[in-house]
């Protein structure tokens with residue numbers, strides 16, 4: 299989005315949290331998107347009974363009292379006056395009210411006291427565990443006035459251990475008096491995830507790892523299940539940033555990062571480390587001189603800053619040396635409007651280019667197993683990527699160990715195009731570096747003035763097309779792209795809810811109830827099950843889910859009969875079509891393992907592994923079988939499929955044409971329809987020779 303180039307500094311605290319609701323999860327074996335349940339309100343404070351309803355002052359001097367002066371609804375509200383610090387304000391204990399792992403919506407109406415004019419308020423939570431307090435904003439700075447009521451609404455999931463937990467309202471600065479009224483705390487009952495749809499990681503198994511940026515809430519309950527099912531890579535959205543890991547010099551906090559890494563280990567996921575060096579989310583102390591004053595550009599300060607940088611990378615990179623396979627060593631260092639292309643951050647003004655050189659060299663020493671990336675946004679914009687190219691070329695010529703370029707790929711429904719994305723990747727090929735897509739999302743908005751509370755169907759369709767166009771490019775360049783990561787798990791929680799403006803956004807592949815969106819279906823190469831009906835969010839909002847909206851609609855025979863985008867445009871399919879004419883290959887000795895990895899009412903996903911049991915390599919192959927029950931394949935990956943009646947012929951993709959001798963394997967997957975029964979085939983031939991099973 300064009301506005302990204304003007305992104306403002308963000309002082310954000312890590313997304314928090316944790317879990318476990320004692321709710322029994324009923325796993326419904328259905329891929330029909332579940333409909334939105336009604337929110338459940340667990341606490342409301344209207345102050346109509348004349349009391350403070352459990353609200354109390356945070357400080358020791360301010361006055362929190364019931365007031366009949368103004369009211370949002372009814373005749374009463376809660377007034378806080380006599381404040382002597384900005385953090386003074388009304389607070390409500392919620393420890394016994396919230397369930398860990400459940401995302402709640404916090405809503406309150408606020409208004410400045412008479413005569414106070416305009417005041418900036420925010421709503422936050424305080425969480426304590428064994429004497430250590432954490433403060434996190436639920437609603438960012440919001441202007442309220444003494445002339446009317448303003449609503450503050452935000453979402454928050456308690457995910458960490460806590461022995462104290464409270465919500466509070468404070469001013470951003472100053473001590474103005476203010477009212478609050480009609481506070482409510484509510485949640486959407488969690489929906490079971492769809493267990494019978496293809497997992498993204500299996501669909502892209504032969505292309506690249508597929509990742510999501512997460513916080514601790516995404517490790518828990520249904521969200522944890524969704525993460526483990528679909529993704530084989532994970533990035534900490536905030537938990538490995540400097541403000542999260544070393545908020546005070548030499549004092550490290552690993553709680554959230556450790557939890558994410560442990561989840562990744564338990565689920566055999568890769569970890570992308572994000573990030574050692576950034577101009578945002580870096581504590582102020584880092585840039586203070588020996589006297590605690592903001593650094594000026596002196597030799598002593600340069601030495602001090604680089605030593606802090608080294609110590610930080612040694613600590614964080616060293617801790618996760620066995621776990622992180624790629625680090626965003628530096629993040630967003632390019633400014634294409636500077637003639638030298640370098641962002642004028644404090645890092646740059648104090649050290650010049652040396653912070654980048656030092657960061658990469660120290661990272662290589664301390665995390666030798668990790669690939670080291672330089673990560674940035676808007677790399678699809680030519681002026682920017684050219685500066686990035688020049689910098690990487692220079693660093694490499696100096697011997698600075700840069701392994702790859704990370705493309706954030708934050709976009710929207712109309713930008714960037716597939717062609718722009720193609721150029722983005724192609725630009726860096728001559729450098730011979732790895733490329734990763736590191737923070738992908740597709741906002742449904744193209745301007746800051748738009749706002750929807752539920753996403754319109756046409757936006758979701760455009761979003762699906764945008765994702766599809768990008769993934770077509772990623773697959774085309776899969777030899778050069780070593781990871782593709784989405785910046786979030788599902789639409790229930792995305793950084794775009796507060797950036798570039800506060801409004802609900804829906805930029806990911808799963809909706810607010812964790813159900814597959816049209817974008818998911820387009821990405822896996824299938825037509826959306828909602829394509830011919832209402833789009834899923836509106837469908838899910840309707841009172842009764844229609845059984846006809848099952849994903850079986852997508853793997854229908856008609857999908858393969860018509861030129862479906864997936865079949866006709868899959869880059870992995872096209873090269874092999876010409877590369878491997880079936881029938882011309884040498885006979886083979888083979889074993890075939892055929893697995894139905896998931897099945898829903900009229901569709902299923904199959905995975906097949908071919909093992910070459912012969913003593914000669916197979917070069918170009920065609921695997922044939924006959925379906926017994928009328929199954930019809932409508933998509934395959936890592937292969938090209940053809941079907942005539944019940945007879946199926948699968949030929950290799952260009953890249954897996956050769957199957958090594960004495961146990962070499964080739965794998966592919968497919969989506970197919972079925973009805974009645976779905977018997978697995980038991981007779982396979984490879985290049986005309988019968989294979990054994992298993």
Ligand code: XIL
Pocket residue numbers: 308310311313535536629706737793
């Ligand atoms: C974002 C996080 O997702 C938010 O939670 C936080 O408030 C701000 O940072 N580019 C980056 C990421 O490199 O680190 C940013 O992450 C999104 C933009």
